[in-house]
Amino acid sequence: MQMRKNLNRALRLQAFSILCLLGLAACGGSDDDGQMGGNEAAIVVGCVVDEASFSSAIEAVGTAYADEQTVLTAPVTERIERLYFNDGERVSEGAVIAQLSRGEESADLAAIEARARQAQQQLDRLEELSDRGFATRASLEEQIAARDAARADASAIRSRIGDRVIRAPFSGVLGLRTISEGAIVNAGSPIATLSDISRIKLDFTVPEQFLSSIEEGQPIEATAAAYPSELFRGQIDTIDPVVDPLSRSVTVRAVLPNPERRLRPGMLLSVDVVSEERRSLAVPETALIAQGDQQFVFRIDENGIARRTAIETGLRQDGQVEVLGGLQAGDRIVADGTVKVRDDSPVSANFPEETRRSGGGGGVGSGLEASGP
Incomplete structure (x- = not known):
């Protein structure tokens, strides 16, 4: 009899525990969307859309060529009677280089x-x-x-x-001498290489999509591994009218002044094509939400509600993205924390720049703080 009483008491305690657990679950229920605390505002960092400076910088690698270069050769088979130059000597146009018998x-x-x-x-x-x-x-x-x-x-x-008298066709620098007086040379045999390096032609290729961003006379900047701290400036001289159908790129020729003869033909140079700087609306890269080939941001309306907004983007530079359409100056957006935000949901946004200007603390604002001006 006593054993039956103890069993009944244990069953009643177990049933009471189950009822308590069910009650607690009911108290912490979810909203219709299955999200805990569905009406709570997501805490995010916001920013105000403003203008920033952008410039289209096209980076490429080019090869340096002499402004003029030729190999002086023997026109006939004959013996070299006399040579009139030394290694690396500078000569003027018309100077006698060699004389054949x-x-x-x-x-x-x-x-x-x-x-x-x-x-x-x-x-x-x-x-x-x-x-x-x-x-x-x-x-x-x-x-x-x-x-x-x-x-x-x-x-x-x-x-x-x-x-039989070989002369320099233009002023320049002669290369290393590889022949001596008294040698018999055949017609077409090289005697000396003459290069005019007072200017350097720099050839490089750019993808065809950048054709609209380059033009003749546009300034460029180049650096060489031999002079890493020195910047060589020039301008685009010619753009090849034909696009390579295999690489879908076009060859561009720039000209760089070289009065000190520091640049040499054959050198590899890194090139930056500098385009005109412009000011455009910009948003941080962290604010972008990519979906397929479209870009979105969360714009915060005057009631502190985040609205997903499609935008058209341009260049990316220094962590900023150029906005070509979809936003206006002064719009407030979610700059960081987009993963916590749903479309048409409230947000509690902190605007660090406004906080710094007002001299206040860096705390997180309420939903009202995200309202418009």
Whole structure:
């Protein structure tokens, strides 16, 4: 009998415990959306939409080329009689670089010039005889032709002798000498490399989507690994009219002044194409919500309610995103804490910049603090 009483008491205690647990669960129930405390405002950091400076900087890597460069070669197979330059020497336009042997051509020229003089003397005698009526017109014309032929032969020999004197076609710097006097060179053999590096041509490629951001005369800045702390400035000279169909990029040529000859052909340079700076509306990157190819932010209305708003974005720079549409200056948005916010829900936003301007503390404001001005 006593055992039955103890069992009944234990069952009553167990049933009472279950009822208490059910009551506690009912007291802490959720709202219709299944969210605990559905009417509570999410605590976030806000900001006021304002303007910021943006500039389109296109980064690329380019190769330096001489303003003018050529390899001076031997026009004929001949022996080098004399060289008139040293390694790395600067020369002016028209300066003699090398002279090939021309002994045979000089002898031929002397013989032809003697024949031309003789033909001229014979012509003079025939002209005297013709004036007195003792020479025919045919003989006179034949002697004129002989004289002109001798003169043409002499001009040809002089041209061949001129080919054996190699001159600089423009002012520049000669490369390292790899040949010596007395060597026999074949036609087309290199004798010296001449480079004009008073200016440097810098070729680089940019993707086709940046074509609208570049134009001739646009300034650029370049840096070289050899001079990491030095900035070289120039401007775009030419834009290739053809886009590479494989890489979908276009070649751009810029020109950089190089009065101290610090830049050399073949160097690799990092390039920044500087575009005109502009001021546009901006929001922090942390405020963006990406959905597919669209961007959204939470705009806080005058009642402290967060409204999801689609915006059109532009450049990204220094943690800021350019806003091209969807917001106006002075709009208040959720800058940080978007993961805690639902569309059309209340928020309690703290605006650090307004707090600093007012000299107040950095506490979190209420829903009213997020209202409009």
